[in-house]
Amino acid sequence: MKKKEILKLAKRDFEKAWVETGKSLKNPHHDDEYPRLHFQPGRTHPLSDTMAQLRQAYLLLGFEETLNPLFIEEEHVYRQFGPEAPAVLDRCFYLAGLPRPDIGISMEKIAQIESMGVSLDEDKIRGIKDVFRSYKKGDTSGDDLVHDVSSALEVLDETGLRVMERVFPELKELTPISSKTTLRSHMTSGWFITLESLHQNSPLPVKLFSIDRCFRREQREDASHLMTYHSASCVWMDDEVSLDMGMAVSESLLEYFGFKKFKFLPDEKKSKYYIPGTQTEVYGYHPKLNEWVEVATFGLYSPIALAKYGIDQQVMNLGVGAERIAMILGGHKDIREMVYPHTYGKWGLSDREIASMIHMNLYPVTDDGRKLMESIINTAIEHGETKSPCEFITFQGEFMGKDLEVKIIEPEAGTKLLGPASWNRVHVYDGNIVGVPQPAEMERFQSPDDIVEEVLGNLGKEVMDELAIQALKKGVPTGISYMAGVAAQAAYHMEEMVVSGEEEIKLRTTIAKSPSDINLKLDELAMRHINSKNKVIDIRGPIFCTITGKI
Structure with a gap:
């Protein structure tokens, strides 16, 4: 079912739509049944990395890790803040819950249920009353x-859900009722409760x-405010604690x-x-940023607040x-883009990610085919500059299992066996996919700098535009040459020729204009990125390679 059809059916009958979606599951290929995953590095979140480092730093400083209460009763805020508490509570979230109503089974509701094709008797009516009574009590x-109501009525869950929706509207009309319990708005609220038990x-x-x-x-979430954040907080409780302890801990941390x-x-x-x-506010100077930034706050807890928790020691708190x-x-x-990059961040792919999404479309599947591909490339390297007309086995x-002869030929006079773009290689730079002229024999170069020098010097800078030059110098190389793509495609078709029973084949590649011309395909995600960012795919170049095969 398509998305629009699913949503339309769900609006009319949610349970039926839910059951229908289960029919869309496909059986996996037998090779993918019960797959075994191999460990390989994934990508961490910068916030998680920072919290792990903060945790390690605290541990190295001799602090013991604990978890403070998350649900804070309102009265704790009054004990800690005194007259300031009402203003503090204004920034707190209060927990609320739905009341559990008394649900009766009137004659009218019995008639409604029966009108839906559900037969009722005294046992079923008693059963559904027991379910609602148990629900009211919290059991x-x-x-x-929904399942318990369906079981009492002896119907399928989808029928039970329809009964609940149409016959008992009081469940949909419930309004949350607030409690006196808040979500922790600052770690101090939890520290007082923890220290009360420990002192x-x-x-x-x-x-x-x-x-x-x-x-x-918060009034709103913006670039510097979220409604939930992580506090990396510590306390130091002793008979005597000086303010200098806060300075020492914050500096070391x-x-x-x-x-x-x-x-x-x-x-x-x-x-x-x-x-x-x-x-006290702590400002740190980070050499990488070359500026002072506020990074922490510390202070000594008030004896008034501590006394309300029966604590007669002194406590330094750093947040x-x-x-x-x-x-x-x-x-x-x-902060929104950092914490929720997939929701607020600007979507994009790195050059390395794009490079990993470029693949050869046709590739030989047999050992003979892969050896043939290698042989075609080696012959092209050895004789590519030979003047035509010429041909090489x-x-x-x-x-x-067949006797095969494969040739690279160029019958036209006045050219060469291969066109000048045959050894261009595909690079990714700044989101663009670019074909860059490069030497045929890459193995003789010791470093990427040597390749750049060779290309810009001996091969001629005049054949390259600025984008290609930057792609060569700074881009991510895929390692795929135009000729490698052509050779892979040729070897694949030779395999097809043998399987299909054909006797001979001739493959001609002229001027590359698109990835498919050099046997490349690009993942849809990478293509969407390139189009949305107005980037280019520029792999133009003359190859002029003819390969023949004959049984």
Whole structure:
């Protein structure tokens, strides 16, 4: 079924549409049944990389990892912030849930169910009442409600879903009711709860860190604000803790990321859970950025807030935004693009990714065919510059059980066996696919620089435009020459000739204008990238190669 048909059916009858989609599954090729995956490196997320580094840095500094409570009751915010709590709660998300209604089975509803072709008796009616009663009490999960109703009615789940949709609208009309529980908006809310349990049961000093999500009800998400972020936070609890401890920990932690110089400035926000005058912003100078950036905040917890949790020790707290560090290290300007690159980032493919999506279309499948391909290339290398008319036998002997003779020929006078673009190779540069003139015998060159010097010198810079020059110098080489594509295609057709019973074949390649002219194909994704970015595929060039095969 096509997408539009699926959506149309789902709107009319969701359960039927859902069942129909199950019929679209195809049996895999027998080679792909129960596939075994091989380990190979994937791609990490920059934020995850940064959090892993933060975790390692804290561990090296002797901190123990913990997880703080994520669900924070409203009263904890009042205990920590005092009169400031209402303003803080304004940025918190409150948890809400749907109430479980009393659902009755009236005569009208019984008639509705029977009108849908479901036969009812006293046992079934009693069964469905039991299901709704269990649901109201919380003994039945909402996930299981449709199945349990269907079982009570002794019908298929799709019929049970239709009954639920049409006969019991009260389930769709439920309105969430808020609780007094919030999602943690800052790690401090969790630290007080954790330290309350630890302060009399752990030897001092207590050194803990936690790297976890916090949630903040921002007015909007933009380049510098998300409604969820990761706080890399630590606490140091002891009988006496000085503000200098915050400086020492922040310096040591950030030196791990290459920061060399630091400065500490009073934070104007003055949160009430810190002792007045201790809330401090940390600025680090990163040589790569060549500028000062705000990277952390620390302070000493207020004795008032600590006393409300029965804690009589002193506590230093340091908080680092993991996203902030990741943006600095990666040079990102928009937090949305960094955290959600597939949603907000500008879509594109790297040159290396595009290069991996360029393949030969036809390629010999037998050992004889692959050896023939190699023989054609070797003959072309040896005699490609021979003046025409000329012909050379590239293979003579047994081929797939037949006696085969293959030649490269050029009957026309005044040219050469091969055209000047035969040894062009395909490069990818800045999203463009470019054919670049190169020597036939690449093996004699020691480095890419030697190849560039040869091409721009001996082969003639005049035959190359600026894009080809840059592709040669900076692009990603695919290693595919025009002649290799032609040879692979010829060997493949020789295999076809033997299988089909033909006696001879003649293949002629003239001027390359598109990838298919040199037996190349490009993945659809790469083609979409090239078109959307207004990039080019330029592999023009004269090949003029004729290959014959005869049984």
